[in-house]
Amino acid sequence: MTQATPKPQTLYDKIWNDHVVKHSSAAQDNGLDLIYVDRHLVHEVSSPQAFDGLRAAGRPVRRPDCTLATVDHNVPTGFRDKKVHDLGSLVADPESRAQCAALETNVKDFGLSYFGLQDRRQGIVHVIGPEQGFTLPGITCVCGDSHTSTHGAFGALAFGIGTSEVEHVLATQTILQKKSKNMRITVDGELLEGVNSKDVILHIIGVISASGGNGCVIEYSGSVIRGFSMEARMSICNMSIEAGSRAGMIAPDGVTFAYLKNRPLAPQGETWDRAEAYWRTLTSDEGAKFDVEVNIPASDIIPSVTWGTSPQDVVPITGSVPDPASFSNPDRQRAAERSLKYMDLVPGTRMEDIKIDNVFIGSCTNGRIEDLRSAANIVLAAGANATVAPGVYAMVVPGSSLVKLQAEAEGLDVVFKRAGFDWREAGCSMCVGMNEDQLLPGKRCASTSNRNFEGRQGAGGRTHLLSPAMAAAAALRGKLADARQFLHKSAQSTVDLVLPSDHIAAEPVPIPVLEFTSKKIPTAASDNVSAKVFRVWRGVAAPMYIENIDTDMILPKQFLKTIVRTGLKHGLFYNVRNDAGAAHFILDRAPFDKATILVSTGKNFGCGSSREHAAWALDDFGIRCVIAPSFGEIFRSNCFQNCMLPVELSVEECRALASDAEAGLELVVDLERQEITRGDHAPMLFTTDPFRRTCLLNGFDDIATTMQDDAAIAAFEQRRSQMWPWLDGIGYAGKKVKVKSAGASAMEW
Incomplete structure (x- = not known):
C-alpha cells in the first residue's frame, strides 16, 4: 500500500503543529488551539497585575525555568553608580520605582530568574533574550510586549501578549491562540549602496501598509534576508507588528547557529549537535502554501525615513512630504491630513530640508552592537572634528548592559562622546518615553525606534523613523540627512558581541533559579466564573x-x-x-x-x-x-x-x-x-470564535478552563523533554541551583 506523501508545510506550520497541546474541537472549526510556550519574557510594566492575579487564585508559576524577567521600559538611563544597589536611589520617579519594586517582589516570591537594574545582563527584553541564548530556533516565545516578534529572526514563533495572557502563561505555560494565515515576503536582488535592514523593513511596511499583515504570520525570505546578519534580521522581524502581522519569522541557517554557539543558555556539547540537527529541518517545504505572497526587488529600496504618524508613512530620504490628496482611500487621506497637521509639515517639503531637535539611537529595533557601530562609522567618516549640530540633543542608549560594555571595549563611547552625543545606560528610553527620556512638545526627533505614533516619544513630540546611520547623519547635519554622503560604501558589520576577557566567565554561567516560596502565595479559592458576562x-x-x-x-x-x-x-x-x-x-x-x-x-x-x-x-x-x-x-x-x-x-x-x-x-x-x-x-x-463566544456568554475564566487540561499539558511536557531536552532549564523537575550570596546585591539574587 502506497504511503501518502506528507503535505508540504511552512516554517510557521511546523512550529505551530509541534506546539499544539490540544486542538480546537470540530465544532470549533478555525477556533482556538492550546499552544505550549517554551520561553516567556517578563518586564515591569505588563506584569504586576498578572502576578496579583496568581496570588488572588493561589496559583504558582508552572515553569520558572522557562521564564526570564528584567526591568527595561521605564528605568532611568542616566549614570548608574555601580556601588549603589538601593532601588530608591536608582529610580527617582515614585511610579516607576513602584513598578520596579513590584517586579523585584514578584520574582522573589515566585522563584524566577531576574536581571536587576545593576546586573550586567540587564537590558531590553528583546535584546537580552537572544544575547543569552534564551531565544532558540523552533521555540514559541511570548512577552507582554508587542515587539516580541523580534525573536522570530531565529526561526521561532514569537509574539506579544496582554497582561491577562501573561498571567495565563505564568499559570499554565500555555496560551489559547487562533492559527494565523501564512504570508511570505521575498526580497531578492542586490541592495543599493547605503541601504540596510531598517530601510528594508520601512520600505516593506510602506508597500503593504500598517494593516497589510493583519491576520498573518510573515516569513521573510530571499537573497537579501539571507545576506543579513542576525542583528539585522532581528530589526526586520522586530517591526513585523508595525505591518499588522501577528509575528515575523526567518528560517534558521548557519548565520543563526554561529550567533548562538556558546551563548550562556544555548545547548552545549552533544546536546548542541542534536539541537542543530533539528534546527536545520526548520524551513518551509518546497510547495508549501502561502496565503499571501509579496515580492520586493532590492533595487527599489532607498535609505528611508517616515514623514507621518504611522510607520507606513515612509518615503526615500531623497523624496518629499506627500500630498494627502494623492491617496485614493478617504480614511487614508484623513489620516495623512491629521499626520501633517500634527507633524507641522507641508506637502512637497524635501525630507532633507526638515530640521530636527533631537536624535535617539537605541531601542529593541536598533540598540545592538552592530547598530552602534553603524552610527559610529558615520561619525568617524565625518572626520575628527565632527560634532553634533548646534541646537540638537543626541543620545545613544545601548540595548543592554553587555552591549554597553562591548561598545566601550571597542571605544565607540569615545567616538560618540567626543562628537557631543550623550552616552547612556541600557533601557527602552525614548522609544516609549516612560522614563525621563522624553521628547518635549513641538520638538522633532530622528529616531531609530519602531513607532512614530502621536505622542509616542513624548506628548506633542514629532518622530521620524530611520536607521542608525541616518540618525547619526541627521545629528551631525541638524536636518534629516542621507547617510550616503558620509560613506562611499556601506559598512555593515556581522561581528557578534564579544566581551573583553574580564567580563567573561571561564564556563557559561547558568541563570540561578530560586526555590518557589509557596508560603508567600495565598491559597484563595477560585472558580470558573468571572464577575462579568457579555450577552x-x-x-x-x-x-x-x-x-x-x-x-x-x-x-x-x-x-x-x-x-x-x-x-x-x-x-x-x-x-x-x-x-x-x-x-x-x-x-x-x-x-x-x-x-x-x-x-x-x-x-x-x-x-x-x-x-x-x-x-x-x-x-x-x-x-x-x-x-x-x-x-x-x-x-x-x-x-x-x-x-x-x-x-x-x-x-x-x-x-x-x-x-x-x-x-x-x-x-x-x-x-x-x-x-x-x-x-x-x-x-x-x-461571527465570533465559538470558544470566545462561550466564554463571554458565561463569564468563563480562561485560566481555570485551561487547567482542566492539566493532564494533556503534563503529557506534552514529557514528550517535549524527550524531543527537545535543551529547552528544560535549570530548576525544572525539582532540580534547584543554589544562589551564591557572596558579592550579590539585593537586586542580583
Whole structure:
C-alpha cells in the first residue's frame, strides 16, 4: 500500500503543529488551539497585575525555568553608580520605582530568574533574550510586549501578549491562540549602496501598509534576508507588528547557529549537535502554501525615513512630504491630513530640508552592537572634528548592559562622546518615553525606534523613523540627512558581541533559579466564573473616522505606570482630547460622552503596543464593544480577556453604523444571535470564535478552563523533554541551583 506523501508545510506550520497541546474541537472549526510556550519574557510594566492575579487564585508559576524577567521600559538611563544597589536611589520617579519594586517582589516570591537594574545582563527584553541564548530556533516565545516578534529572526514563533495572557502563561505555560494565515515576503536582488535592514523593513511596511499583515504570520525570505546578519534580521522581524502581522519569522541557517554557539543558555556539547540537527529541518517545504505572497526587488529600496504618524508613512530620504490628496482611500487621506497637521509639515517639503531637535539611537529595533557601530562609522567618516549640530540633543542608549560594555571595549563611547552625543545606560528610553527620556512638545526627533505614533516619544513630540546611520547623519547635519554622503560604501558589520576577557566567565554561567516560596502565595479559592458576562449590549455608539487608531492614542504611556487595572478612564484618548479641546473630541460631546459602543470606519483599530491598559481604559469609560473593519491582533485578544467584544464588519457596514450613530440611533449588539440591530434597519450579522463566544456568554475564566487540561499539558511536557531536552532549564523537575550570596546585591539574587 502506497504511503501518502506528507503535505508540504511552512516554517510557521511546523512550529505551530509541534506546539499544539490540544486542538480546537470540530465544532470549533478555525477556533482556538492550546499552544505550549517554551520561553516567556517578563518586564515591569505588563506584569504586576498578572502576578496579583496568581496570588488572588493561589496559583504558582508552572515553569520558572522557562521564564526570564528584567526591568527595561521605564528605568532611568542616566549614570548608574555601580556601588549603589538601593532601588530608591536608582529610580527617582515614585511610579516607576513602584513598578520596579513590584517586579523585584514578584520574582522573589515566585522563584524566577531576574536581571536587576545593576546586573550586567540587564537590558531590553528583546535584546537580552537572544544575547543569552534564551531565544532558540523552533521555540514559541511570548512577552507582554508587542515587539516580541523580534525573536522570530531565529526561526521561532514569537509574539506579544496582554497582561491577562501573561498571567495565563505564568499559570499554565500555555496560551489559547487562533492559527494565523501564512504570508511570505521575498526580497531578492542586490541592495543599493547605503541601504540596510531598517530601510528594508520601512520600505516593506510602506508597500503593504500598517494593516497589510493583519491576520498573518510573515516569513521573510530571499537573497537579501539571507545576506543579513542576525542583528539585522532581528530589526526586520522586530517591526513585523508595525505591518499588522501577528509575528515575523526567518528560517534558521548557519548565520543563526554561529550567533548562538556558546551563548550562556544555548545547548552545549552533544546536546548542541542534536539541537542543530533539528534546527536545520526548520524551513518551509518546497510547495508549501502561502496565503499571501509579496515580492520586493532590492533595487527599489532607498535609505528611508517616515514623514507621518504611522510607520507606513515612509518615503526615500531623497523624496518629499506627500500630498494627502494623492491617496485614493478617504480614511487614508484623513489620516495623512491629521499626520501633517500634527507633524507641522507641508506637502512637497524635501525630507532633507526638515530640521530636527533631537536624535535617539537605541531601542529593541536598533540598540545592538552592530547598530552602534553603524552610527559610529558615520561619525568617524565625518572626520575628527565632527560634532553634533548646534541646537540638537543626541543620545545613544545601548540595548543592554553587555552591549554597553562591548561598545566601550571597542571605544565607540569615545567616538560618540567626543562628537557631543550623550552616552547612556541600557533601557527602552525614548522609544516609549516612560522614563525621563522624553521628547518635549513641538520638538522633532530622528529616531531609530519602531513607532512614530502621536505622542509616542513624548506628548506633542514629532518622530521620524530611520536607521542608525541616518540618525547619526541627521545629528551631525541638524536636518534629516542621507547617510550616503558620509560613506562611499556601506559598512555593515556581522561581528557578534564579544566581551573583553574580564567580563567573561571561564564556563557559561547558568541563570540561578530560586526555590518557589509557596508560603508567600495565598491559597484563595477560585472558580470558573468571572464577575462579568457579555450577552446583549445596547447604548449610544461613538463614531470615529481614523484608520490605524493605535494603543498609544487610546491610552498614552504616562498612564501605564500603574500596578492595578482600574481608574484609567481619565486617560482614555488623553492627548487627542486635550489637543481637540473638550468641545470637539467625540467622547466629550453629548450624547457620545455616555457612549458604550465605539464604531471605527478605519482599519486596524488597536494596532501597536500590547498594552492591555488600552482595553482597561475603554472598559473603565463604559465602552465594552468596539466595531471596526479590522483590529490589531493583540488588542483583539485583550478585549476578550476583559469580557469586551470586538466585532469585525466590512468598511461599508462600519460606515453605515457610524452614520446611524451620528443620527443618534441606539445600537443593540446581541452576542447570542451574533447580530447588530438599530432602528428599523435589517440586522447586521457578525461571527465570533465559538470558544470566545462561550466564554463571554458565561463569564468563563480562561485560566481555570485551561487547567482542566492539566493532564494533556503534563503529557506534552514529557514528550517535549524527550524531543527537545535543551529547552528544560535549570530548576525544572525539582532540580534547584543554589544562589551564591557572596558579592550579590539585593537586586542580583
